[in-house]
Amino acid sequence: MAPYYVYFGFSFFLYLFHLKFKENGKIDDIIFYTLLVFIILFTGLRYQVGSDWQNYEHEYFLKNKDFISSFTNRDFGFSILNFTFSSLGFSYVTLNLFLSIIAVSSVFIFCKNNPNWFIGIFMSIPYFFTMCIMGYVRQGLSIGILFLVFYAIQNNKKLLFLICIFFAVSIHKSSIIYLPLFALFFINENFSDIFLSLKKLFFLFLFVLFVCLFFILLIVLSNQWASIIGYLQQDRHSSGALVRSIMNLIPAIIFIIFKNNLNMPNIINKVCYFFTFLSVTFFLIIITKLISSTFVDRFGLSLIIFNTIIFSRISMLFNDSTYKFITNINIILYNFLIMYILLHYSNNGHFMY
Numbered sequence: 001m002a003p004y005y006v007y008f009g010f011s012f013f014l015y016l017f018h019l020k021f022k023e024n025g026k027i028d029d030i031i032f033y034t035l036l037v038f039i040i041l042f043t044g045l046r047y048q049v050g051s052d053w054q055n056y057e058h059e060y061f062l063k064n065k066d067f068i069s070s071f072t073n074r075d076f077g078f079s080i081l082n083f084t085f086s087s088l089g090f091s092y093v094t095l096n097l098f099l100s101i102i103a104v105s106s107v108f109i110f111c112k113n114n115p116n117w118f119i120g121i122f123m124s125i126p127y128f129f130t131m132c133i134m135g136y137v138r139q140g141l142s143i144g145i146l147f148l149v150f151y152a153i154q155n156n157k158k159l160l161f162l163i164c165i166f167f168a169v170s171i172h173k174s175s176i177i178y179l180p181l182f183a184l185f186f187i188n189e190n191f192s193d194i195f196l197s198l199k200k201l202f203f204l205f206l207f208v209l210f211v212c213l214f215f216i217l218l219i220v221l222s223n224q225w226a227s228i229i230g231y232l233q234q235d236r237h238s239s240g241a242l243v244r245s246i247m248n249l250i251p252a253i254i255f256i257i258f259k260n261n262l263n264m265p266n267i268i269n270k271v272c273y274f275f276t277f278l279s280v281t282f283f284l285i286i287i288t289k290l291i292s293s294t295f296v297d298r299f300g301l302s303l304i305i306f307n308t309i310i311f312s313r314i315s316m317l318f319n320d321s322t323y324k325f326i327t328n329i330n331i332i333l334y335n336f337l338i339m340y341i342l343l344h345y346s347n348n349g350h351f352m353y
Contacts, residue, residue, distance in 0.1 A: 001343050004130070007042050008339055011035060011125060012332060018118050019325075035121065036108050043133045044100030047093060052137045060085075060092045077170030078138050096137070103133050103144025110147040111308065113154060115263070120312040122332050126339035127247075128304045136301070142172035143302050149178060150305055154268055158185050174299050181274065184267055241297035245283040247338075248303040251310035252279040262313040275306035 014035050021027040048054075060082050085095040107128065111120035133140035145168040152161035161182060168175035255262070255272050264272065282300045286293045311331050315324040 003042075004339065004343055007039075008125060008336060010038065011122065015118050015122070015332070032108070032112065032117070036104065039125075039129055040097070040100050040104045043104060043129055044097035045093065046096065046134060050134045050137065052135065056082075056137050057092045060095065075138055075171055075173065077167055078141070078172075099137065099141045100133060103141050104129065106144040106147040106151075107308075110151045110305075111312065113151055114309065114312055116312040116315060116328070119315070119328055119331055120308045122335050123308045123311045124304060126335050126342055127307065130339065131342060132301060132304070139172045139174065139298065139301060142168045142175050143304065145171070146175055146178060146302055147305060149181075150268075150271065150309075153181060153184055153271060154265060156185065156267075158182075161185070174302065177278070177299060178302075181271065184270055241286050241293040241300070244297060244300055245279075245286045248279040248300060248306065249283055251303075251307050252276040254310050254314065258317060261317050262310070263316050264309075264313065268309065272306065272309065275303060275309075279303060279306065 014031050018028060018031050021031070081095065081099075085098070107124050108121065111117040111124075114120060128140070128143065132143055145164050148164045149161055149168065152158070152164060165175065165179055165182075169179070252275070255276055259269065259272070278300075282296050282303075285291060285296050314331065315327045318324050318327065
């Protein structure tokens, strides 16, 4: 487990440099890109690490020989990536490195666009970079792209939203729950103005087209969705689902209590209401055992984005720099505790690097 502590420790070492030089834009950029490259290499160059490793390595070498059949697989976006890299003769490690570049870079882009970016990165180290990217290959990539979806929402980039949500859903279907957030681009618009603007009509057309194409795929892949319904109805229990749902309740509670003091843009504030609804709903479903906790937990993993948004802003509740520092250190310690529990008490010993 030593490499993980070096990985966390090096990140903390860079954080101390960030505190000292954050007023110097050039040095802070060097720290930013150093951490970015370090995490990409750490997660991307792993070998036989992760619960999905054997299954996806087997699929990589044996099942992706036909480009057309890639479209009929359970998640065609990931299947096409597999087919492309395998056909070009690249190793499975090379594919994982490419996936890490996409997922990790997306998180960094989102966090850099928000205050206290380093704390946002720290929130992602145990929960996303280690557990999702290294543990759940497809969903790790899909959630990584979702970070860009929320970057698009924050910066009013409609086309980027549609492109990213399409790729996220094509890689892991759980990302479909964020498709309705496209409405946020128009929530403050006058209804008549939307239809008088050719640009807005164009984006509405793209959105409708995307939804239609997606549901056509649902019909084409109906056999795959039958297996999902079966998965939903099975009495499958995830031992970590309750813990993770409680973790996702923490930012929800903080948001409800302190939403007026977190200095969030109006559109991100609306996003956080949606996240809060999901956090509470998933928690209630898990404790009442209405459906498979494993199924619900898969949707809940994407709430790492909610954690990143809220925890990176907690220090804004204080004016005193000492209190800000203490708050951020406690958040880092909280993430170290998550990392420790993940490495030493996980049911699966698949994180040995």
